[in-house]
Amino acid sequence: MTAFSVLMPFQPRRPEQVLPYAGLVHWTQAERLWQGQALLVEPCQGFAYAAGSGFRVPAGLGVTLMPLRHPFEAALQARSLAMTTGQPVTAGFGPGAKSLQESLLGAPYASPLTAAREYLTIVRGLLANEIVDIKGQYVSCHGSLPPFPAPPVEIGLGVLRPGMARLAGEIADVAITWLTPAVYLRDVVLPAMRTGAEAAGRALPRLTAMVPVALEHPGHEPADLALASNAAHLEGPHYIDMLRRAGVEVKGGDPAADARALVDGEAFLSGDTAQLLEKLEAYEAAGVDEVVLNLTGVYNLVGAQAAMADLKALLTALAQ
Structure with a gap:
């Protein structure tokens, strides 16, 4: 049976603007509250604010843009949000537009599929409490997150076309x-x-x-x-x-x-x-x-x- 969820329909400028939508998820049968990439109130911080205000709801990050953060930071933020809310998190990632890639990385990904594969592989390993040792074409990581119990974090990938x-x-x-x-x-x-x-x-x-x-x-x-x-x-x-x-x-x-x-x-x-x-x-x-x-x-x-x-x-x- 298909579940129905709610997307924040704007980028919050103040964290309290998240509360009515978190409340809607809390008080209805909606599965989770989603927030796309935001450059004002960052989604993890908005959801954490809602949790501190009494609305601990399952969260969806969809999709956050890979060039904005290293996969180690992405895994840390997603698990931290799950620990803060006490609820499962769906952490979605995507390569973003070529213009964004070039602006932040100096050049666009020659292969967005390879970049996404490397990125999600690192995030998955870190969330599984593994020691990750990957030297990739686009991202590399040697390290691990300190193991600690947390609600589950699902790893999502933004998809438009058959390759992705x-x-x-x-x-x-x-x-x-x-x-x-x-x-x-x-x-x-x-x-x-x-x-x-x-x-x-x-x-x-x-x-x-x-x-x-x-x-x-x-x-x-x-x-x-x-x-x-x-x-x-x-x-x-x-x-x-x-x-x-x-x-x-x-x-x-x-x-x-x-x-x-x-x-x-x-x-x-x-x-x-x-x-x-x-x-x-x-x-x-x-x-x-x-x-x-x-x-x-x-x-x-x-x-x-x-x-x-x-x-x-x-x-x-x-x-x-």
């Missing part, structure tokens, strides 16, 4: 997708994950899909909400390529038209409550283990109260 999906099948606990239509997950991502898992002789990892959604309201145009949610992604070559593979007719260079294509291709879901529930059922039918409700477009275009109201309405309907 196969790698997730080989080495990750969770594949984390963004803006991916259900049919693309069923026909492309999951088969590639199975191929990777079978080659490594391991069980198929979980699949978590971050799904942008908006409830229908008078005056709220779905394409406007889709653009408010994903304008930056519609400029990313890797997102454009994934969407085209998924049959979403994005052209690039015309944000309004591309936003309409997101709606038409059901990469962005909108409708009344019944219609949204039906569209979300397609993710369960596709084999998705966890759907993360992403109300970023509503938050950006209509405001915080509207986004929270839609989240509450959706979670209530999903619980029935």
Whole structure:
């Protein structure tokens, strides 16, 4: 059965802004609270603040960008968060855009797959209390974390295309997708994950899909909400390529038209409550283990109260 979780629909500027969403997860059937990479209040610190305020909820870091921290620091932060909250953590990682890689590392990864393999292998070894001795092409590590009991930390990998999906099948606990239509997950991502898992002789990892959604309201145009949610992604070559593979007719260079294509291709879901529930059922039918409700477009275009109201309405309907 597919679980449903909540994404923070903005980057918090003050840690107390996390509390209403942590409370929503605490008081509903939502599986966990997710936060994407943030450059204001860093996600681990926001979740720790929520725990100190009485909301100790399972956390998802998805996805944090590999160039920002060494894998030793990444493993330490993820385990520290699990110890602080007393709850399991899903720590997702991804290579980020080439421009970010070049800005922070001096040059982009010649092979993002190799970089991700090295990174996740180091994090996994450290979290397993192993002495890690890896000299990689992109990251190296010789060391270990002091052993200490902690709630489990799952290792996630950001996935858009088949190559990264196969790698997730080989080495990750969770594949984390963004803006991916259900049919693309069923026909492309999951088969590639199975191929990777079978080659490594391991069980198929979980699949978590971050799904942008908006409830229908008078005056709220779905394409406007889709653009408010994903304008930056519609400029990313890797997102454009994934969407085209998924049959979403994005052209690039015309944000309004591309936003309409997101709606038409059901990469962005909108409708009344019944219609949204039906569209979300397609993710369960596709084999998705966890759907993360992403109300970023509503938050950006209509405001915080509207986004929270839609989240509450959706979670209530999903619980029935």
